[in-house]
Amino acid sequence: MKETPMNVKFFRKAGLFASTSSLALVVACGGGGGSVNPSQAVTETLNAALAAIAVSPANYTSFINFLDANYKQDGLTSADLSAMLAADAAALPSEASFPSVSYSDAIISGCNSSSVCDLTVTITNNDADTVSTSVTLKVKDSVTGYKLIGDGSSS
Amino acid sequence: MIHSFSLRSTTKAVLVLISATALVHTVSTQAADKAKNKKAGTYVTGDFHNHSTCSDGSLSLQKLVEKSTDSKNGRYNLDWYIQTDHGGSGTRNCTIIEDPFEPNTPALNLTTVTNLSSISASGVVSGAFTGQAPSTSVNPYPSAGQPATGNKGPNQTWTALSVTPKGTGQSAGVMWRWQNIKEYQYKTLETESRNRKKPIWVGNEINPAGHEHVQVTVLDGQATWPSMATNGNADLLAQHEYCFDRNDRDPSRGAENNWDCSVTGSANNSLIDATAKKITGGNSASTPNLGHIKSAEGVKWLKEKALNTSFYIPAHIERAGKYMIENNSGGTDIEHFREYNNIAPTIAFGFESMPGHQASDQRGEYSVQRNNGTGNIGSAAGGRTYGGTGGYAAIVGGVWDALLGEGRNWWFFASSDWHNRGIFGPEQLESTLDFYPGEYTNMSVMSRKGSDNLTAQTVLDGLRSGNVWVANGGLIDRMSFVVCRYNPTMPRAAFQALIEKASLNAAQSGKEVRIDGCATMGEKLKARAGTDLLVTVVVRNPKANYSPYSFPNPSLAQINITQALNKPVLDHVDVIWGQVTQAPLATQAVTSPCVKSTYFSCGDLTSAAAKNTTTIMAKRFNSANWKDSGSNYITMSYKVSAGSKSQYFRLRGTNLPVSTPNETDADGNPLTDDTSVAYKIPCRDAACPPHLNNTAGVKYSSYDVAGWADLWFYSNPVFVEIQSDLKLALIK
Numbered sequence: 001m002k003e004t005p006m007n008v009k010f011f012r013k014a015g016l017f018a019s020t021s022s023l024a025l026v027v028a029c030g031g032g033g034g035s036v037n038p039s040q041a042v043t044e045t046l047n048a049a050l051a052a053i054a055v056s057p058a059n060y061t062s063f064i065n066f067l068d069a070n071y072k073q074d075g076l077t078s079a080d081l082s083a084m085l086a087a088d089a090a091a092l093p094s095e096a097s098f099p100s101v102s103y104s105d106a107i108i109s110g111c112n113s114s115s116v117c118d119l120t121v122t123i124t125n126n127d128a129d130t131v132s133t134s135v136t137l138k139v140k141d142s143v144t145g146y147k148l149i150g151d152g153s154s155s
Numbered sequence: 156m157i158h159s160f161s162l163r164s165t166t167k168a169v170l171v172l173i174s175a176t177a178l179v180h181t182v183s184t185q186a187a188d189k190a191k192n193k194k195a196g197t198y199v200t201g202d203f204h205n206h207s208t209c210s211d212g213s214l215s216l217q218k219l220v221e222k223s224t225d226s227k228n229g230r231y232n233l234d235w236y237i238q239t240d241h242g243g244s245g246t247r248n249c250t251i252i253e254d255p256f257e258p259n260t261p262a263l264n265l266t267t268v269t270n271l272s273s274i275s276a277s278g279v280v281s282g283a284f285t286g287q288a289p290s291t292s293v294n295p296y297p298s299a300g301q302p303a304t305g306n307k308g309p310n311q312t313w314t315a316l317s318v319t320p321k322g323t324g325q326s327a328g329v330m331w332r333w334q335n336i337k338e339y340q341y342k343t344l345e346t347e348s349r350n351r352k353k354p355i356w357v358g359n360e361i362n363p364a365g366h367e368h369v370q371v372t373v374l375d376g377q378a379t380w381p382s383m384a385t386n387g388n389a390d391l392l393a394q395h396e397y398c399f400d401r402n403d404r405d406p407s408r409g410a411e412n413n414w415d416c417s418v419t420g421s422a423n424n425s426l427i428d429a430t431a432k433k434i435t436g437g438n439s440a441s442t443p444n445l446g447h448i449k450s451a452e453g454v455k456w457l458k459e460k461a462l463n464t465s466f467y468i469p470a471h472i473e474r475a476g477k478y479m480i481e482n483n484s485g486g487t488d489i490e491h492f493r494e495y496n497n498i499a500p501t502i503a504f505g506f507e508s509m510p511g512h513q514a515s516d517q518r519g520e521y522s523v524q525r526n527n528g529t530g531n532i533g534s535a536a537g538g539r540t541y542g543g544t545g546g547y548a549a550i551v552g553g554v555w556d557a558l559l560g561e562g563r564n565w566w567f568f569a570s571s572d573w574h575n576r577g578i579f580g581p582e583q584l585e586s587t588l589d590f591y592p593g594e595y596t597n598m599s600v601m602s603r604k605g606s607d608n609l610t611a612q613t614v615l616d617g618l619r620s621g622n623v624w625v626a627n628g629g630l631i632d633r634m635s636f637v638v639c640r641y642n643p644t645m646p647r648a649a650f651q652a653l654i655e656k657a658s659l660n661a662a663q664s665g666k667e668v669r670i671d672g673c674a675t676m677g678e679k680l681k682a683r684a685g686t687d688l689l690v691t692v693v694v695r696n697p698k699a700n701y702s703p704y705s706f707p708n709p710s711l712a713q714i715n716i717t718q719a720l721n722k723p724v725l726d727h728v729d730v731i732w733g734q735v736t737q738a739p740l741a742t743q744a745v746t747s748p749c750v751k752s753t754y755f756s757c758g759d760l761t762s763a764a765a766k767n768t769t770t771i772m773a774k775r776f777n778s779a780n781w782k783d784s785g786s787n788y789i790t791m792s793y794k795v796s797a798g799s800k801s802q803y804f805r806l807r808g809t810n811l812p813v814s815t816p817n818e819t820d821a822d823g824n825p826l827t828d829d830t831s832v833a834y835k836i837p838c839r840d841a842a843c844p845p846h847l848n849n850t851a852g853v854k855y856s857s858y859d860v861a862g863w864a865d866l867w868f869y870s871n872p873v874f875v876e877i878q879s880d881l882k883l884a885l886i887k
Binding site for chain 2: 049050053063073074076081084085087088090091092097098099100101123125127128129131132133135137150151
């Protein structure tokens with residue numbers, strides 16, 4: 001897929017829906033020109049959702065709302081992930097039950113005609129010894145902003 | 156002085172012991188610490204079981220410490236070291252160092268000497284050896300324990316040096332070990348520790364009444380480096396030896412020390428001899444099990460005196476075979492491990508199931524119909540070692556798995572058990588008995604020292620934590636092993652990549668993964684039923700070791716693999732999984748299929764009480780499914796469902812493929828090591844050394860060559876506690 005720079009549409013859409021939904025992307029403003037960086041907005045939204053889970057596993061709604069309705073990866077759908085997180089919250093409400101991560105250095109690129117793009121991002125765990133790795137996720141640009149759509153894989 | 160007991164009184168004591176220990180010492184359940192609360196740690200290598208001329212070793216304290224911990228060529232640069240000699244008594248002054256050996260550069264094929272007394276007067280051999288009959292050994296050059304100039308070397312007696320041993324009940328010139336530890340060994344080792352800037356301290360291989368051997372450390376009083384305190388001592392260790400070693404028959408209460416061996420509140424204090432102030436008897440026909448009772452009192456004593464500063468680790472636990480209730484020549488059965496662990500889980504937390512003597516023709520000195528020196532002939536539990544490890548741990552689903560199946564913190568340890576090099580001298584690289592500490596067996600222990608100097612206490616804490624792994628023959632020299640809960644918010648591949656990278660980073664730096672939601676060896680991961688787990692292992696296979704032999708491995712030559720003995724290649728890694736099926740058992744009589752007697756009698760290798768039938772080899776990694784991470788690092792991981800039961804994962808690995816004749820079975824399990832009685836694996840290379848067993852002109856893999864050919868590593872377990880299932884009473 002050919003890499004394409006972010007277009008104005010992305011910036012506008014990200015800004016538009018940030019004010020209408022708590023689940024929509026938070027827009028970050030660049031210095032000087034006042035431009036909006038949707039990549040940064042995506043990571044901030046994701047990080048906020050993950051941070052909520054880290055505080056309490058029961059706070060997973062924000063994350064689930066960041067998934068596209070057709071999300072599927074590793075054979076897991078949005079409903080599956082919701083059920084898993086709910087089960088974790090019920091079983092181990094006060095545990096750091098799985099490793100947490102934060103996202104940074106996001107780049108959205110390679111959008112196709114269905115508005116499905118690649119989100120290349122650095123994932124970091126810094127519980128004690130910082131470790132990072134780069135990963136590319138699929139996101140879909142929709143009327144409610146970017147959402148994770150998964151790669152469609154079955155397992 | 157022998158205190159006699161009637162069977163009736165002993166039986167009463169047994170009942171008291173049972174009732175006392177049936178109340179299992181439960182410890183609050185602890186998950187893996189929060190990562191941010193874990194002090195940074197490093198795996199450090201060391202050894203806790205070796206002998207000097209203080210008992211029956213061939214080298215002085217200083218020489219053995221130098222060989223083990225010095226970094227120059229021919230030394231093994233261990234990070235920490237515990238000198239343990241046998242309890243009891245001895246005649247030699249082991250604190251006087253030998254003259255330098257000539258030549259002092261380790262080498263193969265040193266000059267053969269057949270008559271020790273003919274060695275020139277260059278200082279190598281004189282004095283005690285003069286007049287000795289010509290030796291028939293192959294290469295006793297230079298002789299171990301050679302007298303130093305002026306006949307004051309470590310083979311000199313205390314008497315010759317005008318030292319008067321204290322205590323009573325012993326022949327003239329014989330020093331009880333307690334005095335040696337207290338007045339001689341401690342100070343010598345304190346000096347060595349400070350000179351070498353490493354934790355080097357004195358322990359004791361106690362002869363526990365009723366059983367064979369146990370490694371004991373008591374740190375109290377010892378001012379081991381980095382301490383520079385001027386009042387250091389090993390008084391408490393010396394007292395323990397006096398009180399609980401069956402071969403310490405001194406009734407003097409340690410002369411001026413006036414020791415009393417009672418344990419506060421113990422009902423068994425009634426068994427104490429009024430003069431010696433200790434239990435003086437052992438297992439016998441008239442006092443069955445009295446020896447074991449005394450040993451259990453020794454554990455209680457440590458709990459009272461040194462709760463977090465001592466350990467009690469039974470040694471070469473299979474060697475003496477089954478426990479014998481009517482004599483002291485038997486071994487240790489599973490119920491004894493349970494009992495010690497129940498009494499003092501911070502002190503009795505594991506066993507040495509990978510023994511020393513790995514170059515022996517009867518590997519580990521394990522054999523069938525072994526005369527253990529007391530006239531009682533019995534077979535090692537399991538007969539022999541299995542790839543250098545005793546049957547208690549080597550047999551999947553056996554004794555160790557049974558203990559882990561109770562969720563116990565019961566860990567696997569190893570040692571070199573150095574005594575001598577058999578028919579060879581101390582600077583010869585061949586061996587027909589022992590490898591030096593660090594030469595062959597390496598035990599890596601997590602020391603959470605942060606940026607501070609390594610201390611004896613952090614080593615002891617690391618041993619207690621179970622964050623320990625062992626490798627023979629340089630098969631691997633780095634390891635990271637974690638089990639993590641999958642993060643549902645991340646794609647699986649991304650999560651796997653992150654954990655694998657953290658594991659590689661940890662292995663490369665000699666450290667561990669510190670991530671919440673992951674647990675490593677000795678730790679417990681809490682998880683809900685049905686969640687997915689990621690098991691991740693990174694090892695380094697350095698493809699180099701201290702073997703002096705560069706000819707092809709004769710075991711692998713059987714299957715047409717050409718691989719130099721000094722460049723072993725890891726063939727595969729097995730993940731062994733077992734279920735935690737019950738809470739830790741109290742020490743209580745087991746009734747079926749009990750066949751031995753009326754006491755705890757169902758715990759030997761063959762009994763149902765010593766098995767975990769859930770244990771399986773769950774996953775095998777090899778070159779087909781592991782990743783080469785460069786620089787000899789290998790990364791492997793796999794996803795597994797946690798299921799609904801609390802469980803554990805542990806690792807083993809080897810250089811030998813599945814179904815290597817005479818070495819591994821079709822499932823990859825190690826076969827028994829029996830090179831002394833069955834010449835099976837020919838060593839056909841022209842460089843195969845002359846000391847190997849041979850028949851009809853064919854040499855056979857044996858002694859040190861067999862050891863270098865058959866390499867294994869073992870990890871300790873990672874536990875997973877399922878929230879809805881059994882809780883695991885692990886301690887930190």
